Amino acid sequence: MSSRANNLPATLLSALPDGQLSHSVFKTMSETDAQLERFAWLGDELAVAIWRRDTPVAETSYNQPGHHTLSCYLDGGHRTERSELPGLYGGPKRLCTLPDWHESSWTVRGQMHFMHLYFLPEHFTRRAVVELDREPRELTLADRTYFEHERIARLCGALAGMSWDGPDAQLRANEITHEALSHLLLAQSVPLQQARVRGGLAPVVRRRLADYIEANLGHNITLGMLAALACMSEFHLARMFKVSFGMSPSAWIASRRIEHARVLLKTTGQPLQQIADACGYADLSHFSHRFRAALGAAPSRYRNIVTA
Numbered sequence: 001m002s003s004r005a006n007n008l009p010a011t012l013l014s015a016l017p018d019g020q021l022s023h024s025v026f027k028t029m030s031e032t033d034a035q036l037e038r039f040a041w042l043g044d045e046l047a048v049a050i051w052r053r054d055t056p057v058a059e060t061s062y063n064q065p066g067h068h069t070l071s072c073y074l075d076g077g078h079r080t081e082r083s084e085l086p087g088l089y090g091g092p093k094r095l096c097t098l099p100d101w102h103e104s105s106w107t108v109r110g111q112m113h114f115m116h117l118y119f120l121p122e123h124f125t126r127r128a129v130v131e132l133d134r135e136p137r138e139l140t141l142a143d144r145t146y147f148e149h150e151r152i153a154r155l156c157g158a159l160a161g162m163s164w165d166g167p168d169a170q171l172r173a174n175e176i177t178h179e180a181l182s183h184l185l186l187a188q189s190v191p192l193q194q195a196r197v198r199g200g201l202a203p204v205v206r207r208r209l210a211d212y213i214e215a216n217l218g219h220n221i222t223l224g225m226l227a228a229l230a231c232m233s234e235f236h237l238a239r240m241f242k243v244s245f246g247m248s249p250s251a252w253i254a255s256r257r258i259e260h261a262r263v264l265l266k267t268t269g270q271p272l273q274q275i276a277d278a279c280g281y282a283d284l285s286h287f288s289h290r291f292r293a294a295l296g297a298a299p300s301r302y303r304n305i306v307t308a
Contacts, residue, residue: 025065028060029051029116034051034052035053036049040173041170042173042177043295046117048173051113055110056109057108058107059105066100067119067120068098068099068119068120068123068124069098069102069116069119071096071115072117072153073090073091073095073114074114076110077113080106080108083106083107088146089146090146095148096147100141122246125140125246127185129244130256132185136245137192155176156180159176159177171306199240200240200243206244206245210245212226217253217279217280226241266303266307272300287299
């Protein structure tokens with residue numbers, strides 16, 4: 001059922017960086033004549049919303065929202081254009097990316113129905129190490145208006161067409177969103193326009209550490225082991241690791257263990273104890289606790305949902 005988006009969900013605001021809350025894309029939309037049809041928090045600080053607008057002419061502006069947005073037109077938008085790009089119009093399956101530093105103004109004419117995915121810059125760039133062999137601080141989301149990408153559009157269509165009600169549905173939507181963001185990273189990541197990146201680990205050392213962690217997720221990995229591999233002190237390694245990976249060694253290892261468990265649960269029929277062992281958890285109870293804390297569902301429940 002459609003409703004006017006006059007009340008901004010506090011959960012969405014709480015995920016955005018301090019000092020940028022008043023510029024969120026969601027809040028901007030809520031202050032226009034747009035109608036919010038559906039909204040859901042998908043976990044992992046991912047949010048999705050479907051909007052509808054039907055107006056003769058309206059203006060909308062975005063000013064450094066502080067979070068990334070992927071927009072997918074579901075219907076209409078044929079006379080909607082960005083003021084900076086006159087004559088370029090939207091349409092079904094057309095995509096736009098609005099990075100956290102984005103500024104733009106738009107003229108909306110007629111009917112349009114579209115979906116927004118809201119996610120933090122960290123969501124996008126932390127994939128850089130594993131999927132692109134790049135440091136998170138080197139990349140950002142491109143500012144793109146009305147581009148086409150068949151796979152991303154199909155994933156957005158699937159997301160828009162499914163239920164988001166309840167933890168099981170939200171977990172399925174979470175999986176689809178993560179897949180869309182992986183495709184987005186490959187298709188729409190660009191180097192940050194800034195001075196030469198300084199500090200951090202040398203690329204060869206970063207790769208050595210990343211490969212070692214991936215190969216040893218089933219074993220105990222200590223800061224001392226990583227420091228020896230990088231030929232530096234534990235203190236220096238901890239500082240440089242966070243610069244190059246975007247998080248501490250312990251947080252990175254924990255995130256990779258969860259991701260490895262997700263893959264094994266989705267793609268294999270291995271018993272849960274075997275997966276717990278392969279991912280370096282002390283026992284099945286520890287694995288279940290950590291997995292539930294990260295994903296909102298026990299490993300067995302997660303497997304049933306994503307393989308259904």
